[in-house]
Amino acid sequence: MIQTKLIPRTAEAHEPPMLIKSMLAQSLKYEPQREIVYRDLFRMNYIQFNQRVRKLANVLTELGIKPGDMVAVFDWDSHRYLECFFGVTSYGAILHTINVRLSPAQILYTMNHAKDKIVLIHEDFLPILAAIKDQLTTVEKFVVLSDKVYTGTAEVKPLNELPEGVEGEYEALLNSASDQYEFPDFDENTWATSFYTTGTTGNPKGVYFSHRQLFMHTMGLLTYIIGYEAMPFKGSTDVYMPITPMFHVHAWGFPFLATMMSAKQVYPGRYEPELLLKLLIAEGVTLSHCVPTILNMLVSSPAAPRFRENLSRWKVIIGGSALTKGLANAATGLGITVISGYGMSETAPILAVGYLNEQEKMCLPEEQIDLRTRAGRIAPFVELRLMDDNGQFVAHDGHSLGEIVARGPWLTQGYYEDPERGADLWKGGWLHTGDVASITTDHWVIVSDRTKDVIKTGGEWVSSLDMEDVLSQVEGIAESAVVGLPDERWGERPHALIIQKPGYALTAEGVKAELQAKVDRGDLHKWYVPDRIVFVQEIPKTSVGKIDKKKIRSEMKELILGK
Structure with missing residues (x-):
């Protein structure tokens, strides 16, 4: 660290901290009449x-929640969740966004590990709570969230189904509270949010972010999405709807940006x-932003072509898994503008976005499709x-x-109460993503694969993502997943699971023949023809919609190998 000279400071001078409440304050300045919509209910x-x-x-105050307490939320993507993004954090408490797709045992672990103090829970998830409530160690109070209060069609489920400490229904508590509250200033490095990410081994890991990190992540999005117009988003004309769960890395941080801009928002x-x-x-x-599975579901809908005029205004950022050329072509064929984004839970998440x-x-x-399906260009303020493998830097030449x-x-500083895995994450002073890639001289990131998913066959490294991209361009294939499985002769060989589109009658031999023809023409390497192709109705996914290759390799090995 070089010696520098700090600027002189006057004792009375105010230096405002970078807090989430500061982003909230902007929403009232310019377009306060714009709407936030929840389904067709609110x-x-x-x-x-x-x-x-x-x-x-004020409700948190009345319930005895103090700054620094952990507030857990079980909900679908809603206006209530957005209110917690700003209300819980600006209060000085910590928002714990519960991944409702984890198993009850994993959810129990995360709640006890995080030391949740109060739980805001949608009644749809009461059965999960019923299974674990007697094993919660720190939770003292519960608030029920219900859509029925907006429809008047039925009463909220009886509160006596919950443990002692139930305080009432969210909307009723808000209705009885004052709308006057002055959010305090505090250190910008105050802990703001937490959530848990699952890995290949061990318990879920607690990721955490400060007010400053989330403020800076929003500024990064503002610079890239709005300033550079990587995916043009104008608050005056654009309407934002996340199709990524709000429990998953704050819906990629876009709700903070959209609220700061007072853009119209729709929560489904x-x-x-x-x-x-x-x-x-x-x-x-x-x-919108979503994983490829969601976009594929929408563009494959028989109704989609009828709404081409509407879809032609839709811009979608794809992340979580690779955007294949086949899906990108299908989307652009409907007029949808698509680009890829790249990041991970530990990076809040944006590291790159297509520009x-x-x-x-x-x-x-066709040349633009090649660019749009890359992981993206390195985001502002990110290195x-x-x-x-030896810790040496590799050239950014687009090949190495x-x-x-x-x-x-805005990168997490570690894992909560897990210093060993945190040190491994930050080995050598750099956050290690586990992704193998090349980077071009003009800053495009081209992800080849996860380090654990690269197929090592016959002395060659074959990207499972590249193979899935090739399969996506075979007519009739809706989705695919490729994994490497042990092979006595070659070390590993690629095997593919394929979902075919309705109305097609593909065969493994036919798909292989089409790929082999590309090999014979010199368009593909010989390793890109899978040893075995299995047609399935569904490909296993993780709790956040990514292809679960660990599960495919382990639990489905018998199916793929035909043993």
């Missing part, structure tokens, strides 16, 4: 939203294909390097491969 403007956020702070609740399409059309949604510069926008459509390592102002 809508409000930003004036009402700010009032409800302050009501929530539980994901239902028909409702998603209905909201997209009725509310004029123009910007086409002026020259690249002049490229032919990405490639590192080999290495593990992506990262630095930036």
